[in-house]
Amino acid sequence: MAKRFTLNGSWVSGPTYKVGLMLSLCGEDFAYNSINLRAMEHKSDAYLAKNRFGQVPALEDGKAGFSLCQSASILEYLAVELGKFQGDGKLDLIRAREWMFWDFDRLAPPIYRSRAQRFGIRNYNQSTMEMYFADGTAALKTLEGALANADWLVGRAPTIADIDVYGAVAYAPQAGFGLDGYPAIAAWMKRIEALPGFGPVTSLLPQASRP
Numbered sequence: 001m002a003k004r005f006t007l008n009g010s011w012v013s014g015p016t017y018k019v020g021l022m023l024s025l026c027g028e029d030f031a032y033n034s035i036n037l038r039a040m041e042h043k044s045d046a047y048l049a050k051n052r053f054g055q056v057p058a059l060e061d062g063k064a065g066f067s068l069c070q071s072a073s074i075l076e077y078l079a080v081e082l083g084k085f086q087g088d089g090k091l092d093l094i095r096a097r098e099w100m101f102w103d104f105d106r107l108a109p110p111i112y113r114s115r116a117q118r119f120g121i122r123n124y125n126q127s128t129m130e131m132y133f134a135d136g137t138a139a140l141k142t143l144e145g146a147l148a149n150a151d152w153l154v155g156r157a158p159t160i161a162d163i164d165v166y167g168a169v170a171y172a173p174q175a176g177f178g179l180d181g182y183p184a185i186a187a188w189m190k191r192i193e194a195l196p197g198f199g200p201v202t203s204l205l206p207q208a209s210r211p
């Protein structure tokens with residue numbers, strides 16, 4: 001049977017992982033289109049019709065007949081549409097947005113970019129790398145403080161804020177940020193990893209398209 005959702009993305013992409021993780025935690029089987037970034041498939045006219053910004057991921061909703069881009073927006077759409085991980089009421093969703101905006105302002109860029117450097121995808125100079133290390137460390141300290149006395153980022157249950165932020169922190173070791181000095185983050189990650197449907201960054205996303 002045709003799947004409702006098709007995720008367009010790359011298995012090495014953190015933002016694609018966030019959406020794959022959300023679908024998986026929601027128990028939603030999804031089709032997957034592998035977008036070849038090296039071949040610039042994400043800049044083709046066909047792909048730009050799905051994501052005007054020419055980035056992965058893009059989520060197609062076959063039932064609604066449209067595509068969405070920006071992982072945080074996609075997470076919020078899925079939460080509302082599927083009635084999962086949206087917290088308890090409107091304010092929780094707004095609070096979740098606070099974390100998701102913060103993530104792509106403070107946390108994800110230093111982690112993703114440091115990782116890209118380590119994988120040879122980028123070639124930043126030393127002072128830029130030092131800046132990313134300082135920025136990433138400051139963001140991890142902020143997160144550690146928030147989780148010191150709370151199981152979840154918003155309210156008393158996991159929300160899209162946790163899924164979104166996890167999708168950045170999970171790449172920290174690959175990016176050269178050790179997590180040993182962050183016990184609250186480590187405990188929170190274990191709580192997320194224990195949720196039904198969880199899959200790790202190394203194996204959740206298919207490496208090839210899947211109908």
Ligand SMILES: N[C@@H](CCC(=O)N[C@@H](CS)C(=O)NCC(=O)O)C(=O)O
Pocket residue numbers: 012013014015016037042054055056057069070071072104
């Ligand atoms: N804020 C976007 C970021 C997406 C993003 O940075 N995607 C990267 C791959 S991880 C990409 O498509 N890069 C190619 C490009 O920007 O041209 C989101 O959360 O969806």
